[in-house]
Each structure stands twice: as C-alpha cells, then as structure tokens.
Amino acid sequence: MTPPLAAAGFANDEAVLIPMEMHSPVDLADDLERFRNKLTSYLKPDEVARIESAYVFGNAAHLGQFRSSGDPYISHPLAVADTLADWHLDAQALTAALLHDVMEDSAVPKQEIAEKFGKAVADLVDGVSKIDRIENQSFEEAQAENFRKMLLAMARDVRVILIKLSDRLHNMRTLGAVPPHKRRRVARETLDIYAPIANRLGLNALYRQLQELAFRHLRPLRYRVLEKAVKRARGNRRQVVDKIMEALRLRLPEAGIEAEVMGREKHLYSIYRKMRQKHLSFSQVLDIYGFRVIVKDTPTCYLALGVLHGLYKPVPGKFKDYIAIPKANGYQSLHSTLIGPYGTPVEVQIRSHAMHHIAESGVASHWLYKDETALDELQKKTHKWLKSLIELQSASGDSTEFLENVKVDLFPDEVYVFTPLGKILVLPRGSTAVDFAYMVHTDIGNRCVACRINFEMMPLRTELRNGDRVEIITADLPNPNPTWLSYVKSSKARAQIRHFLKTQQTDESMALGERLLGQALHGLGVELDDLSNAVWDRFVRGCGAKSKHAVLTDIGLGKRHTAIVARQLVADRQLEGGVPLKNKRQVSILVNGDDGVAMQLAKCCRPIPGDPIVGIIRKGQGLVIHTHDCRSIGKSGHERDNWVDVDWAQGIERFFEVNIRIVTENRRGVLAKITSEIAAGGSDIQNVSIENDPGRYTTLNFTLQVTSRIHLARIMRGLRRITEVVRITRTKD
Ligand code: MN
Numbered sequence: 001m002t003p004p005l006a007a008a009g010f011a012n013d014e015a016v017l018i019p020m021e022m023h024s025p026v027d028l029a030d031d032l033e034r035f036r037n038k039l040t041s042y043l044k045p046d047e048v049a050r051i052e053s054a055y056v057f058g059n060a061a062h063l064g065q066f067r068s069s070g071d072p073y074i075s076h077p078l079a080v081a082d083t084l085a086d087w088h089l090d091a092q093a094l095t096a097a098l099l100h101d102v103m104e105d106s107a108v109p110k111q112e113i114a115e116k117f118g119k120a121v122a123d124l125v126d127g128v129s130k131i132d133r134i135e136n137q138s139f140e141e142a143q144a145e146n147f148r149k150m151l152l153a154m155a156r157d158v159r160v161i162l163i164k165l166s167d168r169l170h171n172m173r174t175l176g177a178v179p180p181h182k183r184r185r186v187a188r189e190t191l192d193i194y195a196p197i198a199n200r201l202g203l204n205a206l207y208r209q210l211q212e213l214a215f216r217h218l219r220p221l222r223y224r225v226l227e228k229a230v231k232r233a234r235g236n237r238r239q240v241v242d243k244i245m246e247a248l249r250l251r252l253p254e255a256g257i258e259a260e261v262m263g264r265e266k267h268l269y270s271i272y273r274k275m276r277q278k279h280l281s282f283s284q285v286l287d288i289y290g291f292r293v294i295v296k297d298t299p300t301c302y303l304a305l306g307v308l309h310g311l312y313k314p315v316p317g318k319f320k321d322y323i324a325i326p327k328a329n330g331y332q333s334l335h336s337t338l339i340g341p342y343g344t345p346v347e348v349q350i351r352s353h354a355m356h357h358i359a360e361s362g363v364a365s366h367w368l369y370k371d372e373t374a375l376d377e378l379q380k381k382t383h384k385w386l387k388s389l390i391e392l393q394s395a396s397g398d399s400t401e402f403l404e405n406v407k408v409d410l411f412p413d414e415v416y417v418f419t420p421l422g423k424i425l426v427l428p429r430g431s432t433a434v435d436f437a438y439m440v441h442t443d444i445g446n447r448c449v450a451c452r453i454n455f456e457m458m459p460l461r462t463e464l465r466n467g468d469r470v471e472i473i474t475a476d477l478p479n480p481n482p483t484w485l486s487y488v489k490s491s492k493a494r495a496q497i498r499h500f501l502k503t504q505q506t507d508e509s510m511a512l513g514e515r516l517l518g519q520a521l522h523g524l525g526v527e528l529d530d531l532s533n534a535v536w537d538r539f540v541r542g543c544g545a546k547s548k549h550a551v552l553t554d555i556g557l558g559k560r561h562t563a564i565v566a567r568q569l570v571a572d573r574q575l576e577g578g579v580p581l582k583n584k585r586q587v588s589i590l591v592n593g594d595d596g597v598a599m600q601l602a603k604c605c606r607p608i609p610g611d612p613i614v615g616i617i618r619k620g621q622g623l624v625i626h627t628h629d630c631r632s633i634g635k636s637g638h639e640r641d642n643w644v645d646v647d648w649a650q651g652i653e654r655f656f657e658v659n660i661r662i663v664t665e666n667r668r669g670v671l672a673k674i675t676s677e678i679a680a681g682g683s684d685i686q687n688v689s690i691e692n693d694p695g696r697y698t699t700l701n702f703t704l705q706v707t708s709r710i711h712l713a714r715i716m717r718g719l720r721r722i723t724e725v726v727r728i729t730r731t732k733d
Contacts, residue, residue: 026075038085047091054095061106069177083166093159096124100163103129127160134467144192146424150416154466168194172213187217202330205360208267215269226268233286243341255307264290293350301350305334312338330358418469431489433460437472438493446478446500461487508598509556515589516555520566535572556598558617590649591625598622605630605732608656610709615644655705662700663727670724681715
C-alpha cells in the first residue's frame with residue numbers, strides 16, 4: 001500500500017531531493033483543475049462550490065498583484081489550499097487558505113469575510129494574518145523557542161497553524177525568486193521556527209521537507225556537494241540494499257508476517273547535521289542503511305522485531321521502544337540497529353499502518369484518514385497525542401469531540417510579547433503594561449508613566465495580548481501609583497509596587513506630618529524645635545506609639561489628629577515649665593504641585609497656582625488640595641476639623657491640568673482656530689471632547705495644561721477674540 005502522503009509528494013523519501021531547476025511559470029487553469037479534482041474526491045458538492053466562490057473572491061482581491069516569480073498572486077493561496085486538500089482538511093480551512101492573504105495584502109476587512117464566508121472562516125483568516133504581522137517583528141535568535149510558543153499561542157486553532165505551515169511550505173518552494181539576503185533570512189526562520197513546529201505537531205514529512213528546503217537556501221554550496229555525493233554513493237549502495245531487502249522480504253512471510261518493507265534514503269539536512277554534530281565523515285554517516293517495516297498492528301510489530309533480531313545480530317543498547325513510550329509528538333515505532341551483511345550497521349524502524357500515518361502526518365492524520373478502518377485506533381491516538389500537546393489539565397476522557405480540541409489555548413497561562421528591541425517576554429496571562437515594565441526592570445516599572453502598544457499610546461492598565469509590541473515611557477523620578485495594585489497580574493510587579501509605596505509613603509507622610517504638626521503648634525505659639533526630647537518621650541509613651549517618627553507618619557497619613565497631638569504636646573511642655581504661649585498667626589503648608597502619596601491635587605476641581613486653595617486631610621488619603629469653592633468640600637461641614645491651611649509655593653515651574661468648556665457657533669474650521677490659539681498661548685491640549693449638537697452651537701470640552709491662573713486667563717482672553725466663540729468657562733466637576 002502506498003501511503004497517501006507519498007502521493008502528496010512528501011512521504012516518499014526520494015522525493016525530498018529537490019532539483020535546483022529554474023522556475024517555470026504556473027499554469028493556473030491546470031492547477032485549478034487538479035485542485036478541484038482533489039476537492040470532489042472527499043468533499044460534498046455544496047462545500048466544493050463554496051470553496052470555488054472563495055477562489056473567485058480571492059482572485060478578485062489579489063487582482064494586479066504578483067509573486068516575486070512574476071506569477072499572478074492567486075497562484076500562492078491556491079497552492080496553499082492545494083496542500084491542505086492533500087491532508088483532506090475541511091471546507092472551512094480550505095476556504096480560509098484561499099483567502100489567507102486578503103486581509104494583509106488587499107486590506108479586505110474581517111467583517112466582509114465573515115459576511116460572505118461565515119465567522120469561522122473569518123476567524124481562521126484573522127488568525128493567519130495576526131501571525132503574519134508578528135513575523136515582521138525582528139527577534140533575537142536565542143528566542144526562537146519563545147517565538148514558536150508565541151506563534152502557537154496566537155493560533156488558537158490547530159487549523160490556523162496548518163494553513164500557516166502550508167503557506168510557509170509554498171513560500172519555501174518558490175524562494176528561488178526572492179533576493180538572496182531575504183532568502184537566507186526566510187530559510188533561517190523556517191529552520192528555527194516552522195520546521196520545529198511541524199515536528200511538534202507530528203507532521204514529519206512536512207518537517208523534513210521544510211528542513212531540506214531551508215538547508216538548500218541557507219547553504220546552497222554544501223547542499224549541492226552533498227546532493228552529488230549522495231547520488232554517487234547510491235550506485236555503490238544498491239547491492240547491499242537489495243541484499244538486505246531480499247532477506248527481509250523472505251524471512252517475514254516465513255514467520256507469517258505480512259509486511260511492507262522499504263529502504264530509507266537519508267535526508268541531506270540530516271546527513272549534514274550528523275556530520276557536524278558527531279564529527280563524522282560523509283561515508284561514515286552514509287554507511288548506515290535504513291529500513292522501515294510496516295505491519296498490520298502492534299503485536300505484529302514485536303513479532304517482526306523478533307524475526308529481524310533472529311536474522312541479523314542487534315547492536316546492544318540501540319533498541320528503543322517508542323511504542324510503549326511514544327515521543328512527545330505522538331510518534332510510535334520500534335527502533336533497532338542490526339549488524340547487516342559485510343558488517344554494515346542497519347537501522348530498522350518497525351511500526352503499524354496507523355502509527356505510520358501519525359508518524360508522517362501528525363495532527364493532519366485526523367482529517368486525512370477519516371474514512372479508514374483504523375479510524376478508531378487512530379483517532380484515539382491522535383486524540384491522546386493532541387491532549388499531551390496542548391497540556392490539557394483536565395483529562396476528561398474520550399467522549400470529547402476531536403474538533404473541540406482543535407480549538408485550544410495552547411499555553412493558557414502565558415502571554416508572549418515583544419520589547420521594542422525584539423526580545424520576547426513571557427508574562428502571566430492577563431498581565432498589563434505595568435507588569436511588562438516591572439518585568440523589564442524594577443526601575444522601569446517604578447518610573448513608568450505611559451506606554452505604546454503596537455506603536456499606539458494606550459493606558460497603562462491595558463491587558464497585553466500575544467504578539468503585542470510594548471514600549472514603556474518613563475519619567476525621571478519613580479512614581480508608582482497605588483491604583484496599579486488593583487490590576488497588575490505578576491507577583492513581581494505587585495511586590496515591587498508594594499515595597500516602593502510603603503517606603504515612599506513612610507518618608508513622605510512623615511515629612512508631611514512634621515509640617516502639619518509644625519503648623520498646628522505654631523498656631524498655639526510653640527515651634528516644633530522648642531519641644532525637648534523629654535516632652536516627646538513622655539508623649540510617645542503616653543499614646544502607645546513606637547517613636548516620634550511613627551507619630552509624625554501617623555499624622556501625615558491622617559491616622560492621628562494634628563490638633564489633638566499639638567495640644568497634648570503643648571500641655572506636656574507646660575508641665576515641664578516651658579515658656580508661656582505667644583499668640584502667633586497660623587502659617588500655611590506650601591503646595592508646589594508635585595503629586596505624591598502624602599499630598600495630592602484634587603481631581604474634582606483641579607486647582608492651579610493662583611487659585612485660592614484649602615487642604616483637607618483624610619484617613620488613608622493624606623492631604624488633598626482643593627480650590628476654595630470646590631463643591632465637593634462644602635457638602636460635609638463636620639470635616640472642618642480636618643481643614644489645613646495651605647498656600648501655593650513661589651516660583652512653581654510645571655504644568656497643571658485644567659478643564660475649560662467653550663461654546664461656539666457651528667462653523668467650518670472653528671476647531672482648528674481654537675486649537676491653534678491654544679497652542680499659540682503655550683499650552684498643550686490633553687484631551688478634547690465634543691458634545692454633538694446638530695444645531696447652531698457646539699460645546700467643546702478641553703483639558704489643557706497651564707502653569708498658573710494667569711496663564712489660563714491669557715489663553716482664555718485669546719480664545720474670546722475668535723468671532724465664533726460664544727462663551728468660555730472653566731469647569732470644576
Ligand atoms: Mn501567504
């Protein structure tokens with residue numbers, strides 16, 4: 001029996017020697033005819049019709065586009081779908097294969113594909129396009145393993161990977177048409193990324209072929225030398241091969257075993273690799289003869305092994321039972337090395353037909369061998385193997401449908417993203433840009449203020465997706481935000497943020513506490529420095545605090561009432577016989593606008609220098625600065641105790657955000673006039689929203705950056721001069 005994949009041009013070992021001939025133009029009509037015949041051999045007429053309509057659609061989308069070879073572009077998706085038809089993939093996958101480049105190359109929106117060909121097909125095309133996009137990222141060679149994982153994780157459907165692999169196969173087959181430097185890059189990528197994925201999926205024949213093609217383009221000279229050497233050696237080997245073949249074909253039936261025996265040619269790339277890795281000469285590598293024996297079932301495999309060991313002496317330590325213990329990708333066979341005629345080593349692989357199918361076509365064997373009698377055994381094995389592949393945690397048994405398992409999260413707990421330099425980082429699923437920043441470096445995490453994801457400014461809390469390119473924008477000074485703790489996922493980020501906040505909060509709060517207490521004491525006619533250590537000691541002991549520092553920190557955090565502490569200290573001091581109280585005017589805490597943990601500007605009224613302000617200390621919030629007329633502070637009169645006298649520091653040099661509302665006439669170009677006036681006034685626009693009103697007037701809400709009230713007034717004056725502007729107000733909501 002000929003393995004069906006041999007017909008597909010892969011399994012037959014001899015077919016792997018690829019002639020270096022010139023490209024001949026494709027004959028589309030011919031290819032299409034062949035493709036159609038394959039389809040009708042296993043698909044229903046309505047499915048075939050749908051696939052044909054996808055071809056027509058794809059052809060129109062790619063019209064006027066050409067391959068490097070000069071062939072019309074549609075020849076490529078057609079070849080990709082054709083390979084998948086060899087694997088008997090379903091109609092959805094074939095439809096998607098024909099359309100796999102229309103999103104990236106012809107800008108056809110996903111929605112349109114979904115409307116015409118269904119959501120499943122659109123998802124497959126989208127999956128392939130996403131992989132195409134990350135392919136264009138440069139990545140470090142050492143990261144190949146992570147890149148492969150990222151790719152598998154992004155696919156989410158095994159069929160996406162099969163389309164991608166088939167895509168890569170055709171690109172490799174037509175690689176001769178692209179410029180040499182690009183050829184080498186693609187070949188290297190194929191060897192590092194795609195061939196191992198094919199191997200992992202058990203697509204052995206495809207794996208070998210990708211390797212051979214990549215080798216040929218990466219090391220063209222060595223490839224040619226080896227190719228010639230193998231051809232020359234084949235003649236000399238023929239005699240030995242025939243002799244062994246004859247012995248096997250005679251002995252096995254004698255023992256009642258029906259078997260298919262075939263000689264195995266070595267692949268050029270594997271010869272090359274063995275020569276390099278084991279430092280062997282060409283003849284040493286080639287002097288090993290390989291045979292494959294295929295029998296009907298598992299017990300017969302062991303029977304055949306017995307017969308072969310009786311025929312030629314086995315080499316001790318060379319027997320491997322991959323039937324009892326299959327390889328990770330599902331591969332099963334018995335391997336043994338025998339001493340053949342003339343003392344030459346003979347490697348044999350013994351396997352059943354079902355094992356052979358899986359060995360050659362891995363995950364694709366599910367589609368390929370659907371109708372065969374061995375289906376049960378095969379399906380069970382494929383299933384089991386897929387399960388090990390996807391590392392499903394809940395081994396639920398055989399009742400699960402195969403296709404449900406085709407859609408899988410290959411790496412459910414991880415997300416793979418790029419740094420701007422192409423390094424791949426592995427983060428826990430659900431991680432945000434903040435997690436990423438801390439993963440790069442603790443210092444980057446502490447100083448991060450914004451991020452770009454795939455070259456677009458995004459909020460720091462954005463959840464990262466596989467393949468994202470993440471760039472962190474940092475400030476000069478560290479400033480982690482307590483709200484980050486509510487969404488970071490990685491334990492590293494969490495621990496570092498906590499650590500920073502704790503240290504910083506203590507320092508800042510203590511400083512603030514000192515200022516607050518100083519102010520309160522001053523109001524009572526005592527200076528902080530006037531208090532002796534003895535007064536402090538008594539107070540600390542009396543209130544059960546750990547130390548003076550702890551008391552000051554507590555005040556800064558709003559945990560202790562400043563006025564009460566101040567009065568108590570003053571009373572203690574008088575007990576000690578201190579000088580009587582002088583009446584002094586209260587002095588203000590100075591605000592310079594640097595937001596911190598201990599002192600913040602209120603988000604409701606957004607005070608700017610020049611505004612009359614008031615500070616309010618609240619437990620757990622530290623000191624919050626509001627404008628005098630802020631509505632949020634007037635509501636609760638009983639908080640007056642917590643009011644703190646504050647004032648703006650002199651010479652503040654930084655920007656503050658402020659909201660203004662502008663009502664203008666609805667006229668063309670008015671927004672441009674306003675924004676250029678704001679820019680001319682030396683302010684940046686942080687945000688603008690437009691209240692849609694179809695009538696005569698429009699309301700625009702701006703968030704601007706200004707240095708002070710005077711600056712704002714100047715800008716507003718400028719804006720009023722614009723004729724269309726009806727009203728400008730500063731908003732404090
Ligand atoms: Mn393609």
